[in-house]
Amino acid sequence: MKIIVNAVPHEVTSRIMSVALSELGFTSNAMATALNGRFIPNMARETTALTEGDKLEILAPMQGG
Amino acid sequence: MQLYDTEISSRLMLGTAQYPSPAVLLDAIRESGAEIITVSLRRETADGSGAGFFDLLRQSNCRILPNTAGCHSVQEAVTTAHMAREVFNTDWIKLEVIGHSDTLQPDVFALVEAARILSDDGFKVFPYTTDDLVVGERLIEAGCQVLMPWGAPIGSGQGLRNPGALRAMRAHFSDVPLIVDAGIGRPSDATLAMELGMDAVLLNTAVAKAGNPKEMARAMARAIEAGRAGYNADPMDRRDMAVPSTPILGLAELA
Numbered sequence: 588m589k590i591i592v593n594a595v596p597h598e599v600t601s602r603i604m605s606v607a608l609s610e611l612g613f614t615s616n617a618m619a620t621a622l623n624g625r626f627i628p629n630m631a632r633e634t635t636a637l638t639e640g641d642k643l644e645i646l647a648p649m650q651g652g
Numbered sequence: 653m654q655l656y657d658t659e660i661s662s663r664l665m666l667g668t669a670q671y672p673s674p675a676v677l678l679d680a681i682r683e684s685g686a687e688i689i690t691v692s693l694r695r696e697t698a699d700g701s702g703a704g705f706f707d708l709l710r711q712s713n714c715r716i717l718p719n720t721a722g723c724h725s726v727q728e729a730v731t732t733a734h735m736a737r738e739v740f741n742t743d744w745i746k747l748e749v750i751g752h753s754d755t756l757q758p759d760v761f762a763l764v765e766a767a768r769i770l771s772d773d774g775f776k777v778f779p780y781t782t783d784d785l786v787v788g789e790r791l792i793e794a795g796c797q798v799l800m801p802w803g804a805p806i807g808s809g810q811g812l813r814n815p816g817a818l819r820a821m822r823a824h825f826s827d828v829p830l831i832v833d834a835g836i837g838r839p840s841d842a843t844l845a846m847e848l849g850m851d852a853v854l855l856n857t858a859v860a861k862a863g864n865p866k867e868m869a870r871a872m873a874r875a876i877e878a879g880r881a882g883y884n885a886d887p888m889d890r891r892d893m894a895v896p897s898t899p900i901l902g903l904a905e906l907a
Contacts, residue, residue: 646696650670
């Protein structure tokens, strides 16, 4: 299944967000997720299903003003 | 100075972007005496680079104020705020909703709407706004207990483009903490902001892009302290004409 992760197409096998994140190598504790523009809390990743073409944003702490 | 329910003693708040190196950033934070630093959220890479930066921030022992920089809509800003609350474990959010890409001027209409949504959801909102009094009133009605008017466009270093409007804000919002956010370029700009009665100054580029960020951080801290002390000391009124400071009484007639 192809999904868009931070604007880049990726192939994932799992349809569960938490599993797909591990599959893609995103294992940091200091990151937040949004699916198709909606915030998905850490606790909800295990129960969030992915579908073909979903847009997943994974954000992390960065310098800011 | 009380920001929401937190007592803060340093009136300088520092951004963490654009420093030559992480070590220089840490030096600048320490020299500035800042207790609050601003940060953002950006796309993570699979190597977990964001976690390393977060560890660096923890070394500063500062309170973190995440921003919604780069958001152009209510939905983007609200979603970013929720993501920041989870990552940084804070309900503080520096709310930016940008209206123009070139001037980075706030979209004050979207700002008020996002501020209301986030305040209702328990966030403590620090809105980056213009110096418009009516917008300030709307933000307070929306739940904000702090206002952050711009001095000049973000990153421009132009100083205070409209000191009169900031003076009017001080008079109008006598009990609301006012923090000048954006536009400060030099220590004298920060001093002027404080002399106008602002409660604090938030700056980033002026320190990060100085030739010596550590030295500039120290200079800004002193400038802000001087400006605050000057405001508290109640400066004299300006006069149109000269008035001799040496007494006329007792002046000899020698002509």
